Amino acid sequence: MLTIKDMNVFYGHIHALQGVSIQVNQSEIVSIIGSNGAGKSTLLNSIAGIVKRASGEITFENNPLPTRSYDIVKLGISLVPERRRIFPNLTVNENLKMGAYLRNNQKEVEIDLEEMYRLFPILKKRTKQFGGTLSGGEQQMLTIARGLMSRPKFLMLDEPSLGLAPNLTEEVFLKIEEINQTGITILLVEQNAFKALEIANRAYVLENGKIAFSGIGAKMLDNPKIKDAYLGV
Amino acid sequence: MFLQTLVTGLGIGSIYALMAMGYCLVFSILNFSNFAHGAMIMIGAYVGYLFCSIIGIPFFLSIIITAVITGILSVINERLAYRSLRERNAPSLYLIITAMGISIMLENLVYSTIGSNFYAYPRVFSKNYLEIFSSTIGLIDIYSFFVSIICIILLHLFLNNSKIGMAIRAGVADPIATSLMGANFNVLIRNVFFLSGIFAGISGVFMGLRYMVYPQMGWITNKAYIAAVIGGLGSLPGAIIGGFILGIIETIVSVYISSVVRDVFSFSMLILILLLKPLGLFGIKYEEKM
Secondary structure (H helix, E strand, O other): OEEEEEEEEEEOOEEEEEEEEEEEOOOOEEEEEOOOOOOHHHHHHHHHOOOOOOEEEEEEOOEEOOOOHHHHHHOOEEEEOOOOOOOOOOEHHHHHHHHOOOOOOHHHHHHHHHHHHHHOHHHHOOOOOEHHHOOHHHHHHHHHHHHHOOOOOEEEEEOOOOOOOHHHHHHHHHHHHHHHHOOOEEEEEEOOHHHHHHHOOEEEEEEOOEEEEEEEHHHHOOOHHHHHHHHOO | OHHHHHHHHHHHHHHHHHHHHHHHHHHHHHOOOOOHHHHHHHHHHHHHHHHHHHHOOOHHHHHHHHHHHHHHHHHHHHHHHHHHHHHOOOOHHHHHHHHHHHHHHHHHHHHHHOOOOOEOOOOOOOOOEEEEOOEEEEHHHHHHHHHHHHHHHHHHHHHHHOHHHHHHHHHHHOHHHHHHOOOOHHHHHHHHHHHHHHHHHHHHHHHHHHOOEOHHHHHHHHHHHHHHHHHOOOOHHHHHHHHHHHHHHHHHHHHHOOHHHHHHHHHHHHHHHHHHOOOOOOOOOOOOOO
């Protein structure tokens, strides 16, 4: 579905991504793990078009990926950004409607709003509340729901468990699996390597801007190198 | 006497509020003070004069035409002068300096083409004053007050009920997340500049009507900038309330103390408010929650 070939990204003089190639197939969950500053977020941000890539080819459904973020969203790619980035001055309902910004069929949007409230019942009680007043966990649910409001085929999640209590982390991962079961392909970036590998079909390990390993998610859990470096066992 | 002072204060204040809203809209989304706004107000005064006095179109129709013209000019200003800076992620300071440059350029453009003459608007109202409770109330104060209130209400409806308005509010809080939703940030900016240009045109016509039309009149709008800072740059309700507070205080000082110290009062108030509340009366800083 999505193929990246030999992508390079620079921040000034820092070579953030160095010849990264990955592939994500239809209906998979693919996880990218790695330590802080390895370039995980940069990878997602450059797919979403908010970070410019210096070189490399990205194809989505066999077509080259456009570079403007709004053209990318139109194709059915959605990024749930790191640290939530909900709109604090908009209500929960408006936050969700922003997710459906490019859709013009109001009726369908209303149906999907109801669907989001069913999927995330926590939000239902908060529809008129400003996004900034929600707790961290509620905000995370809201960003995921907002990311789904564009009806993506391909959903990218950047550190969805960041700053969440363990029981909420558990809930977020359950939701991710539930979303995947509806046929949406998922590319997940996580610091919580154990959880990320557990739910992934396949995974990549990013180290200092380069892909260090890749493989089947469950098998990587047993890989001694990964155990040592990322799982802390 | 007091009623009269208050109405004049509200009249002037409403124009300050209108001008401050233009500063505020741009500041809230791009985080820089668009000092070219003052020059746009000056151009609005000239364009209004052209339609109202030379061509002879009815006053309120002239206001509308002027507003559309300055709206378009403001969009062109953004497209030519600011966009390339924005796309290179230039610091706000560069945008501010560019805006000052635009303002000086426009002022001198008017000098060299139209000249430095002062022009006065013709009598646009059949009667200039109303007698209420033995006070003389200026009609221009009443008109400017109501026109401003209508503009404020329309802006409020636009921002709260339209899709683009919602995206503009989202863009104020987080431009990158707004782009991730598929909004074209340049389109949002274009809308913001069009609105700010509309307010510049309307307030320019009223400024010209109240005082005179001349090339440096844009500098008066520094007062509107004070109003926006008092209210908290980037806060629309702040800009509106700041405008009214400034207008009323200025008029009271001119009437009861002396018009010579009027500006001393305005600027002292600015300094005092910034000392006590550095973000202004209604300034907000969004903090992220972890």
